[in-house]
């Protein structure tokens with residue numbers, strides 16, 4: 238277990254399972270529940286690191302698969318690790334690469350050992366195993382490392398889900414073994430790699446598709462191995478929203494109280510508020526940035542589509558309740574004009590607003606848990622979203 242990684246539970250909501258806490262890493266601490274903007278290629282699309290800091294991002298996510306292919310983990314390591322490479326001093330979580338290997342690549346061959354796949358960039362063959370994923374993440378030097386898992390495809394039969402979670406279980410054990418070896422015997426990383434962050438924490442990933450007993454079985458196996466935090470994976474992959482919340486409400490309360498709980502790849506602002514109420518502490522999702530580039534804004538009154546001609550002469554901000562720097566300065570009409578003209582600034586402003594809206598929502602969630610008013614906040618937030626735009 239990583240010694241510099243501390244999770245403190247500061248406050249528990251009385252009416253729900255929501256909790257407020259703080260996670261400390263060797264790159265500083267961040268408050269939970271937390272949203273992690275996704276920095277796929279070492280960049281949260283359209284935003285500078287300064288913008289992220291000003292918007293209040295206290296931890297970001299990097300994608301192991303993308304960084305491994307380009308510019309390569311050895312290059313990043315030789316430049317001092319991911320924090321120094323991208324000039325970001327706050328915490329970083331890296332995913333295991335598994336999700337992208339299974340969703341982006343073709344002609345893969347999966348064995349007990351690992352996965353062989355062809356790069357989506359140039360078709361070159363690569364092989365990733367739990368050990369290799371740990372070597373890449375150790376070279377990147379992120380603060381939170383994710384165990385290498387198979388994201389169970391959806392839909393899956395019970396037998397398929399069982400086989401998949403058992404493989405993930407064996408891979409989780411190998412991940413832990415290899416990461417601790419890399420931290421304790423840095424020379425085992427090979428001559429070209431320096432272990433830049435020996436205090437990395439490791440999270441295990443719960444799988445089991447929508448089968449609740451399999452989810453439990455997966456969790457028990459992970460707890461037996463022992464991780465610094467526990468993630469719920471394999472959701473938001475095409476299942477009905479009801480099925481997703483059935484899994485989260487079943488499994489989140491069974492996860493260790495004294496470790497952070499991370500719901501991977503979820504979701505909309507309302508999904509996040511609901512999952513917080515079920516006891517989840519950490520989130521990531523590409524939705525705020527991806528939707529921003531498609532002209533879809535998240536606001537306190539639901540989604541706003543800037544392409545809509547009704548905003549052509551609209552001098553109001555995107556969201557008059559949003560304190561972000563975009564809403565303080567620019568109008569819907571101007572942002573719509575930028576978007577319609579294909580100006581780069583359009584993506585910058587929409588992305589900055591959406592990320593700010595998510596981070597601000599998390600701040601209000603944390604405040605309301607601390608003040609004991611989370612349920613009240615949740616009701617008014619959800620009814621605000623349901624009012625819709627105009």
Ligand SMILES: [Zn+2]
Nearest residue numbers: 559561564590
């Ligand atoms: Zn805003």
